[in-house]
Amino acid sequence: MKTLDVTLSGAEIQFLGELLQIELIVGMKDPHEHLSQQEREASFLEARDSLIEKQILFERDTYEIERSYAVLIDAMRPQFTYCRVQHIAQRKQSITHYHFTPILAIKRTELPDTNLHRIQLVGTPAEALEEIKRSFSMPQDDAADTPVSFTLEEADFRRLTGPDKHAALEGIKSSYGNEAIVGLEAFTASITTPLTAGQVERIVWDEKESKWHDRILHFIIGKAELWKVSPIMGEREQMKITRIGKSELERSIDELGLFSTVTSGAH
Known part of the structure; x- marks a missing residue:
């Protein structure tokens, strides 16, 4: 089952979701949002026929779903992370x-310029977590020489x-103290x-x-350094920029708790 890999349209995913009584596919827009009722019905029939042809759906009155594909769609329930x-x-x-x-993790990738989604079983939650970490091309330095x-x-x-960082730096220096300017120049x-950057968001x-709770980790990958970017809540919109090492970034991803189960009052 670890090799399970299928490409489905948004309408096909929604059709299977409704058969599994999933009211909301997390992280996916309703493919029928702007369609008329008649267009919706036609889309559902087309999705049904396509799923039967792909042998994902059995041609029975109950529309029974082939088990391995049911597992893929079932993982998209809001109850999971x-x-x-x-x-x-x-x-x-x-x-x-x-x-x-x-017990398992599913990866869904939207194919460019299409309404198709590639859905893959990527193994255990721990294996998926390692895949996320490896997906970023990060500098190998484990830690910065001095904290910034x-x-x-x-x-x-x-x-x-933005496009002209050097001009921007000269323009904003006068607004900051010497300690901040050292960090500004290093950054x-x-x-x-x-930019080359990354963001990992847990919802x-x-x-x-x-209600939904989310945690966001945002970082910028420099020439030989990593920079964690953290919004600061307050009267003014501010960003805290911290130079970190590769291992610290990996710890930050771990601390998001991506495969912790949803519990009452989880934050």
Whole structure:
């Protein structure tokens, strides 16, 4: 079953989800959102016929789903942990979706310029976690020589990570003290434009509070360094920038708790 790999349309996934009584496929838009009732019905019939042809669905009145594919779709229930992994390179982004159950993890990748989704069983939660870590091309240095951490106004962060970082640096230096300027200069020298960055977001449904809880880890991959970016809650929008080592980044991903089970009041 570890080699299970299938490509389905959004309508096919939704059809299977409804058969499994899943009201919401986590992290996926409704493929019928802007369709009329007649168009919806036609899409569902097309999805049904396609699934029967692929031998994922049996041609019976009950529309029984072939078990291994039912496992794939069942993992997308809100009761399980959902993770969105975002890669940014050359100002382009790609997003991979992971669905964690207590015993297995599913990866869902949206194929570019199509409505198709590749769904793969990637093994145990621990194996999926290692795959997420390996998916980022990170500098091999385990730790920075000296700690560097400083806080930027959010608008200044956007300017500094824009097309002309050197001009932005000169323009904002006067607003910060000497200690922050040291960090600003090290950060500017390290990062490249366009940026190479990553984001790992964990989202779980809290049944007791009836709302979603999420944790986000965002980092920028420099020439030979890693920079963790943490929004600061307060009256002003600010970003804390910290130079970290590869092992610290991996610990931060571990601390997101991607394959912890959803418990009452989980945060």
